[in-house]
Amino acid sequence: MAVPPSNAPPPGFRQRFRVMRSERDNPWWSIVFGGPLGALLAAAVGEVRWITPNMLTVLAFTCRMTAAVGIVLGARGAAGCHDLLAVVCMQLAEVLDCADGRLARYRRMPSAFGAFLDKVTDVVGLLAILGAFAWRVHADTGDELAMLLCAGAVMLWSARMYAFWVVVSLERDAGVPDPATSDGPRTRGELSLGGRMLYALRSTYWIFYFGEADAYFWLSLALLTGWLAPIAYLYGIGLGGWSIVVILYWMLYARRLDGFTRDRVPRQSQ
Numbered sequence: 001m002a003v004p005p006s007n008a009p010p011p012g013f014r015q016r017f018r019v020m021r022s023e024r025d026n027p028w029w030s031i032v033f034g035g036p037l038g039a040l041l042a043a044a045v046g047e048v049r050w051i052t053p054n055m056l057t058v059l060a061f062t063c064r065m066t067a068a069v070g071i072v073l074g075a076r077g078a079a080g081c082h083d084l085l086a087v088v089c090m091q092l093a094e095v096l097d098c099a100d101g102r103l104a105r106y107r108r109m110p111s112a113f114g115a116f117l118d119k120v121t122d123v124v125g126l127l128a129i130l131g132a133f134a135w136r137v138h139a140d141t142g143d144e145l146a147m148l149l150c151a152g153a154v155m156l157w158s159a160r161m162y163a164f165w166v167v168v169s170l171e172r173d174a175g176v177p178d179p180a181t182s183d184g185p186r187t188r189g190e191l192s193l194g195g196r197m198l199y200a201l202r203s204t205y206w207i208f209y210f211g212e213a214d215a216y217f218w219l220s221l222a223l224l225t226g227w228l229a230p231i232a233y234l235y236g237i238g239l240g241g242w243s244i245v246v247i248l249y250w251m252l253y254a255r256r257l258d259g260f261t262r263d264r265v266p267r268q269s270q
Contacts, residue, residue: 010047016106017043027211030098032200033091034213038098045099046106053104057118060096063089064125071132074223083223090129090216097122097213123161126215130154133219137232146229149236156243163250167257174257210239 017039030038045051070086100118104110134150137143164181171179207214215235222231 013043013046016046026203026206027209027214028203028206029094029211029213029217031203031206033217034094034098036196037095038102041095042099042102042106046103051103053100053107053109054114054117056096056100056103057114057121060093060100061121061125063093063096064121064129067093068125068128068132071129071136071219071223074136087220087223090220093125094213094216122212123158126212127154127158129219130157130215133222133232137228141229143229143232146232146236149240150232153236153238153240153243156240156247160243160246163247167250167254170254170257174260176257176260180253208238210235210242215239 067086067089070082070089074080074083074086097118100114101110104114130150131154134147134154137150138147168179168181171181207217210218218231218235222228222235
């Protein structure tokens, strides 16, 4: 979006929302829920200067930690007030997480500290929620295998994230011109409301990729329905399985980086 002249009035809500809703989110729950509501929130506060992207990041982290406490304190059986609090906080955290980056890019103020804060709070908050859910499954059902599956999935997901950032560092050191870790441009032309709905429909199969934000859908479903053990099995096996696949993919890619580095050495020495 072009930066308006200094004497021009700021863009209106509809113009801000049109720009922000054109961003393509992932994973699935961000596409169908967090992204659209995050765009609305970012457009609403786009010109409210005292609300900063980092403020939204910290609020999202606060919501995640509150959700973890609510999961631990929840009662057995039907969803109680603590479970409902956890569900609301997880969904609010997802919306805020989709809004903070949009707001930073709209204001042309992305920062290394903001990106660091966003990623670290995302990981710490999600680990707290998944750990609380694993404990809750065992406390409510006594199913030790379900608890171990959740705990194992958390560890594999952590290793998957670590592998990703190791590869980012290796790509930078090797000088890869088109990194495989790049997500590409966030905005790919104008994406109308109808276009976003079609994009969400076409992305439905992503629900079984068990992405980071999808945890808030699956865990909320478990708390609201009381299907703690079944969803623990589904999510634990799904997240753990995909994490193993992704780790193996990055391992093979790291081997290709060795070949890329060797091919560059003779040219650099001439």
